[in-house]
Amino acid sequence: MVEKTKQEKKKLLIYAHYYAPDVASTGQILKELAEGMLSEFEITVICVVPSYTGKIADEYKKKVFYKEVINDVNVLRIRVPEFSKGNKISRIKNILAYFFGAMSATFKVGRMDYVYSISQPPILGGLLGVWGKWMKRAKYIYNIQDFNPEQTMAVGYSKNKFILKMMMKFDKFSCKKADKVIIVGRDMVETLKGRFNHKKVPNYAFINNWTNEKEIYPLPPKHEKVQAFKEKYGLQNKFVVMYSGNLGLYYDLENLMTVIDKFKHREDVVFAFIGEGSIKEKLVSYKEKHGLDNVKFIPYQDKADLIYSLNAGDVHWCLNAKGIRGVSVPSKLYGIIAAGKPIIGALEENSEARLIIEDTKCGYVTEPGNYGEIERIINTFLFEKESNVLAGMSERGRDYLVNNLTKDVSVQKYIAEIKSS
Template identity: 30%
Template sequence: MLFINRVYPPNTGATGAILAELAERLVARGWEVTVVAGPAEGEAASSVRNGVRVERVSALAFTRASTLRRGLAYASLYPAFLARALRLPRPDVVVSKTDPPLQLVLSALLGRVWGIPAVHWAQDVYPEVAEELEVIPKHGWVAGLLRRVSTAALHQHARVVTVGRCMQARIVKRGYPKQRTRVIPNWPPESVHPVPPEENAFRAEHGLEDAFVVMYSGNMGLAHPFDAVLKAATYLQDAVPRAVLAFVGEGPRKAQLRATARERQLDNVRFFPYQPFETLAHSLSAADIHLVTMQPELEGLVVPSKLYGVLAAGRPALFLGPEGSEAAQVLCEHQCGAVLPRPTGRTLAREVATWHADAKRRSAAGRRARAIVADAASEAATAFERTLHTCIRSRTASVKA
């Protein structure tokens, strides 16, 4: 089988990390897996990584510093991916992800050229995400053209795998048959597990032993609202004096958040860099409760994958976002957190204070959270394998007919 995605380890990025885990599990189950990916510093054009054949293409350097430069970097990948894929042996099935956006056009084309089933593994829905984040004008001619192209490409796929029920609804709204969709949620890194406070190196290293840590861990990007979080920090200075709001990660909004916290003299707000996978269990477990945020307009267009790392660490989460999101549904169905669809600084601070006052509730919610994802990676690999076999059998049957 062939996967196509911009990032693959050692490159950082959630889409690459989760792809690597799935690819390696499929290799262990007997599949021959090839991944066509973007360049990575120090990596050969062709290599084998944990049983997975990795083919890397040359392309313009990816950057978040400029929308134009990022767009050009994306544009340079499409022809490079296509050329490299066509030089490879014909696979039985091709799977595209959504990094770069609209990559499903490539998998649809390769499926037709090779006469094999194509599967689209949707982590985001484009161009709607770009519209909502104001990267392109909403309902403009560019968005309209991209929507027509992506919808036509969608219908060329034997299956579309989405990471949430809310995203499945978005895909079906495009006219894609629901019976050909599969919901396979993302899963946490294998390295993440609960680490007790007394054994937690992150808490000890940063002087957080006696703090009540409210953590946001992940990308601080345009899809994530933080106004209510910083306002809550003001109220928490009095409501929960030992509360510390810890922002762990990077992203385009980090500098602005730092400046705002400094301007408001929020001594209970601290910032930390991205944590490597080897120490992720300690950093995620350092929190007493986590924050997961999402713009309401992005319901069904993205599903915050950071939630699964939180669950694996055995910690409850407060979701600041739409009630229809997969993240909100998981927290409510399994009673391992709370949902604030229209948070304000005051309501968020009140919710944090409630969880702070009830250690038994936090502990019970954490156990339920961990149980949700205990076998998630294995279950996802099984679901993918069934989907791929179904596609291949259906194609074989249609050819014979």
């Protein structure tokens, strides 16, 4: 294929709360999406300075805006205040600084043919896209990674009916103004239709998220860097049950600690949590209070090292709290099956992640909140750890990803949907 010249390419503006090198899963996906679409579009990203952990490097504290070029993608970063994930007020200030900063930054990026935004931050991500559409007189593509306020209601983050009603009104407005809505799960199609009572549903498309299968893949258990990771964090010679990702409200992790508590006297198993998030302190406090010596908390890993940390797990958690079906798809699923790891799933029936696990038979799943069954699944894995059962799960998951969920397939779908908007 002959690559288009810069003059021939359409201009695409992406609003991304987080963008690489931030470790947020959406930031990583958007980096791969943007770079994958460079053959068709000249791309500019408006995002915050690297700050997903809440801290900001001194080099990003001197100006309001920072222009960078990362692998031919133009990046305009906005300075925001530091925040604590456990402090609602500081998080709100941080998010609002991005929102208003992004509105201002829109005037600094020139003409655009297409504007693309995601549903993060909740509600504001969609409104930014509408703003960009109006200011640039461009086609608008709204990518919903998580439905809000539905997600907010599911986990009880807010029970203020007026706020929830206004959130719904604003996000439906963003959907209506979008030339195309892209959703990331089959179950999310019904949520979108339900918002509009199956009448005058916005133009939409379904495209799976992904993990780059060329960067994350199975490694031998004795691989030098996998072993080094295990030794560094005290996982060697153990059966490792791993959770890798955001330690947030949407995964029912606090209640799962009561299940893990039942295995605290098992010296052959260790439960490893990799990541940061708003409930990490509560999880650490539970561990210390109940003497869970076989629970380890590990910091976020650099993207280049993710292949080693994922491969250090023998099985991985893939979780959502009750009420998340049709609202969100845990993106960690793609990394788990890319690494060829079996899954302990607590996911609602007919949710996208559960459908994939059941279709491929790459793990055992039950309903969120069914703690007795989750305990039984862990025991089953411990019983089967020396058998070929886990290897079969690994192969089926990886094969499914390679055949159906590759980065290139999804990126080509995005290109086609954006151009047809």
